[in-house]
Amino acid sequence: MSEYVRNAWYMAAWAEEVPQGGFLARKLLDKPWLIWREGDGRWVMVADRCPHRFVPLSMGRFADGRITCGYHGLTFDGSGACIHNPFGNPLPATARLGICPVVEAHGGLWFWPGDPAMADPALVPDFSFIDAGPPVGRSRYVMEVNYELIADNLLDLSHAEFLHVESFGTNGSLFSHGNQTVETDATGAIWNKWDTAGAPPPGWSMPLVGEGQTVDQSLHMRWHAPANLALFIRMARAGTGGQDLIIPPIANPHILTPETQGSTHYFFTHEPGPEAEALARRVFLEEDEPMISAQAAAMGETDFWDMRPLVLASDAGAIRARRRLMQMRRAETGGK
Amino acid sequence: MSEYVRNAWYMAAWAEEVPQGGFLARKLLDKPWLIWREGDGRWVMVADRCPHRFVPLSMGRFADGRITCGYHGLTFDGSGACIHNPFGNPLPATARLGICPVVEAHGGLWFWPGDPAMADPALVPDFSFIDAGPPVGRSRYVMEVNYELIADNLLDLSHAEFLHVESFGTNGSLFSHGNQTVETDATGAIWNKWDTAGAPPPGWSMPLVGEGQTVDQSLHMRWHAPANLALFIRMARAGTGGQDLIIPPIANPHILTPETQGSTHYFFTHEPGPEAEALARRVFLEEDEPMISAQAAAMGETDFWDMRPLVLASDAGAIRARRRLMQMRRAETGGK
Amino acid sequence: MSEYVRNAWYMAAWAEEVPQGGFLARKLLDKPWLIWREGDGRWVMVADRCPHRFVPLSMGRFADGRITCGYHGLTFDGSGACIHNPFGNPLPATARLGICPVVEAHGGLWFWPGDPAMADPALVPDFSFIDAGPPVGRSRYVMEVNYELIADNLLDLSHAEFLHVESFGTNGSLFSHGNQTVETDATGAIWNKWDTAGAPPPGWSMPLVGEGQTVDQSLHMRWHAPANLALFIRMARAGTGGQDLIIPPIANPHILTPETQGSTHYFFTHEPGPEAEALARRVFLEEDEPMISAQAAAMGETDFWDMRPLVLASDAGAIRARRRLMQMRRAETGGK
CATH class of the missing domain: 3.90.380.10 (Naphthalene 1,2-dioxygenase Alpha Subunit; Chain A, domain 1)
Known part of the structure; x- marks a missing residue:
């Protein structure tokens, strides 16, 4: 199979598929993602995979824009940063979730899996x-x-x-x-x-x-x-x-x-x-x-x-x- | 797994498995085939795969010794030739279905998947x-x-x-x-x-x-x-x-x-x-x-x-x- | 996936899983095995695969510490030796089943899939x-x-x-x-x-x-x-x-x-x-x-x-x- 084109807008979901106060977990381009809406209205999209043991974060708990892994408790926010480690040891810079630009347009949530610098919302197709x-x-x-x-x-x-x-x-x-x-x-x-x-x-x-x-x-x-x-x-x-x-x-x-x-x-x-x-x-x-x-x-x-x-x-x-x-x-x- | 021997007679079906006025679709030696009887009594065997989008022709319509693809309408006869293209453009020589010699003997239909020139009906085993x-x-x-x-x-x-x-x-x-x-x-x-x-x-x-x-x-x-x-x-x-x-x-x-x-x-x-x-x-x-x-x-x-x-x-x-x-x-x- | 460590004791079964007078068939480390108890109380473990046509011997018949293949009748004992060939021809030295040292300890049956000379029962972990x-x-x-x-x-x-x-x-x-x-x-x-x-x-x-x-x-x-x-x-x-x-x-x-x-x-x-x-x-x-x-x-x-x-x-x-x-x-x- 051919590689996916990455520098392009793809639609992830209709906006109403994301539950109020919750998140949507969806596999897109072979990778698992979480999508939620921040308190300020911005949409975020983070990898649905804990960098510790690779389990889906969607099996854990979500509240107030933070997702806690259901296996060992690492907690991440919508920027992908790890904001809580129950074991206290300092974590390396790699302790982050991958993220993806996401915008809402024409009822859909659109994401750009390639270079974020190129993710111009004006390029979302006109629907x-x-x-x-x-x-x-x-x-x-x-x-x-x-x-x-x-x-x-x-x-x-x-x-x-x-x-x-x-x-x-x-x-x-x-x-x-x-x-x-x-x-x-x-x-x-x-x-x-x-x-x-x-x-x-x-x-x-x-x-x-x-x-x-x-x-x-x-x-x-x-x-x-x-x-x-x-x-x-x-x-x-x-x-x-x-x-x-x-x-x-x-x-x-x-x-x-x-x-x-x-x-x-x-x-x-x-x-x-x-x-x-x-x-x-x-x-x-x-x-x-x-x-x-x-x-x-x-x-x-x-x-x-x-x-x-x-x-x-x-x-x-x-x-x-x-x-x-x-x-x-x-x-x-x-x-x- | 070993390659199939190709210059030999294999049995495709009992003759009565082919419905009157219709065709039999069967996978043989890993490939899909159609078998039907022409109006003059000859048996024919053509590849059950449209050369345009590779779908099984058996999903289409058959009448009078002609099979029409159910996806875009290309029509083939028992010689494997494309006898109708709804879009009119001239088609290259590759617009043909593969065919296979087939003979009836001892109640069975026998096909020869190798060199047609070698397909001597006298070589069908005696049943x-x-x-x-x-x-x-x-x-x-x-x-x-x-x-x-x-x-x-x-x-x-x-x-x-x-x-x-x-x-x-x-x-x-x-x-x-x-x-x-x-x-x-x-x-x-x-x-x-x-x-x-x-x-x-x-x-x-x-x-x-x-x-x-x-x-x-x-x-x-x-x-x-x-x-x-x-x-x-x-x-x-x-x-x-x-x-x-x-x-x-x-x-x-x-x-x-x-x-x-x-x-x-x-x-x-x-x-x-x-x-x-x-x-x-x-x-x-x-x-x-x-x-x-x-x-x-x-x-x-x-x-x-x-x-x-x-x-x-x-x-x-x-x-x-x-x-x-x-x-x-x-x-x-x-x-x- | 990583290779299995072979020079170590693994547990095959709880002793009571082996039926009285019968055998237990179990896949261990990707291979099929048979386990039974000899009349003198020793446990034996032989490959559950006939060397003739590779079928599981567990599909055959077991009696008195001998297993007879259900396909063509070769019979093996707990040492892995072929003790009966219905067709009479002399068999080569390869006509044997693989075997594995097995000991009982702490209610379990432990086997050593590596070099038998190293299989020291004192190395079974203390349970x-x-x-x-x-x-x-x-x-x-x-x-x-x-x-x-x-x-x-x-x-x-x-x-x-x-x-x-x-x-x-x-x-x-x-x-x-x-x-x-x-x-x-x-x-x-x-x-x-x-x-x-x-x-x-x-x-x-x-x-x-x-x-x-x-x-x-x-x-x-x-x-x-x-x-x-x-x-x-x-x-x-x-x-x-x-x-x-x-x-x-x-x-x-x-x-x-x-x-x-x-x-x-x-x-x-x-x-x-x-x-x-x-x-x-x-x-x-x-x-x-x-x-x-x-x-x-x-x-x-x-x-x-x-x-x-x-x-x-x-x-x-x-x-x-x-x-x-x-x-x-x-x-x-x-x-x-």
Whole structure:
């Protein structure tokens, strides 16, 4: 598996996942972390591993911004410093927990696992549509595959015509009436855009459109490295220049953060309520994950490119994103 | 584990395992394959892996001898050629599925994983006794051990005196009245023959023999590389030159095809009906497999010969078969 | 993981674990062994692996000090010699089972996996307090972690103040009134001694002490290589020179024998009866093992010292024991 890109913002959690007055323990990029909010409102993120016997500090006790190890009582604060040693002996400078910059934006907590000096909050990808839109439920799901395989999946939505036939496939209109373009914007985001013109509407929207009517639809997927994606959907009556909308524009985050090389935190939103969450989860669980898991099983430990994949026209966006990640990795590791 | 011998016929399935108008997906020699019958009656075998994203094609849709990938819609025919690409771009010559020669013989489908030019159907081992005999049930069982360990087991039937005491042991007559010979015949098959003369009959046959009578029995096991075995049993009243048979001669296939290095498709026959199948399976499951699995666990990743096994007289057949496989491997790999 | 020290006594079992007229099969130091008592009272220990096909002999039949393989009938005696070969051919000198010196002492069966010439029974650590004390139940529990991690745990009892708060913590008196000393005695044992003077009594002993009274307590842990530990506890009224005992002195074995590098036979005693055993087991299962397992998971395959652990004053005993083991390993392997 490839090294993680480190100088980038990843999402650790939705802010509301951290309990009031408590902490959240989560594995991110193969390492265990604790996240809590200090009394002054700042978020902190410290390694969930005692430097004495390496046990998770999350098995200990937390109060007032201090975590006490449940094995031998070393106590640490949100700066990572050891502020109490029951045995009294002076401790070396290494008696600290690793820390990570963390900022709150668009409902999420974002961390920067690389050089803290480079952790500019202005570089957090723009998911302001979450704040700006109608109220949504924010959820997380762990998909047991590598994050790059999920990004590949999202960056080529044409798979919906086969894998999601039963849910949100478009009856083949991507092929009959569609056009794909791949672009990189000024923020560095890569866009994979499918636009259909004058096509029959997808099944779920037929009642809204009217018999015999056709639509113009856009399915635009945006990718920010390492794997923070957003989907923008518009559907208008055909020939109205995209103005006579059939449904309000939709924007959905698909934010992917590696838990390990073989599992991914998948952050998503949905209409409020547990039923809408269950419905969204069902598509992931029953349609995407079995296919991507089968792909992962077939690949085993072999690198994606070493598998010599056949390249289709529709892969243009996903391949551009994979190349970007490779360039970032090379820049960080000096060629490895 | 040792490489598989590739220039040889292995059995993939009983023909009736492939559903009418459908396909069979099966892992063979560590690779996933699809088998189906073309409209003209020919059998085909293609790799069950899409060259685009490596997912099993068996997760897609099959109709009229064409399989469509369930992820992005590439469609292949029984020659392995890609006959439809929804995205239209021309595909390179590598956009093909691997294929394997496959022939039907004696109720089974046989494949040749090596050089297709060498795949002579006349080399399929002779199991015509299956067709010629009374109707039988044909079944398959996956035993979770390496195929060579099962062949060792079958090529030394003396284990029945200890492991199958409760089922078809011979009350020790192999040792008291038996003679073992090992031969290689003109077809290249290795035979391990146990013959007993003037011995008390095995328990299950006592009612047929008569009190105080003795029998001549032959238990002849035939092995064709890589691991296609057949057992031939005869039992006659002692001293009749093997002519006064107590039961009709019995012939049973024990055809072993590696699923992986640690699991084996075991093809066998039995009297028709589910009860007879369950009885045969029970001996495999409760008597052979626990012992062979314990052997496999004890060996771990170590090669059989590197374990420096003690050699008994009764091992002559199994060792000759292991040597043959080693020679075949060397011939194919040039020494590895 | 580090090599096992071989020239040392390890405990294999409590003597009563071996059934009368039968044998005990147990994995010790990654190898399977059989233990039985000969007719003349001597204990024997032979490898539980047939040299023919490597299956466990414990799957065969045992009678009169002879074990017959359940696969092909080779029979061995307690000296490891093959005394019957059903196939008659002469066997080479390698047709023997490995054996190990084993002696009974203090209720346990002790084995020496190294050079038999060095296996001096006088070197078995002194656990005579088990025989001398009141009747106890003797039990065994397999903890799914490396034995050195458990020894670390035992050699620093201060963890009781955090991990065993609910059971036998001492309300922090180790820190407020305690003194730790580490000693090596004439037998080579390493002692980690915690002594408290004039401290409030632990909760469980309050009813015995009287309101407002204080106690002097000693918690002395003794370690003999490789991992045979004993805990000695005394509690007396404060200021009586340790003479006015509140409870009779307690001595408990904590004898650790590797089953594998990742699992340990933990031999312990308790008041007679299944309830007392369940209570003792509960502390292991619910308090120690989750923490030590979390430590093992955090360490993965990395060596303890390569983890660069922070060293606390209380680690002095455990570190001295780890160093001793390293020296013994180096002496045996010549530096590895």
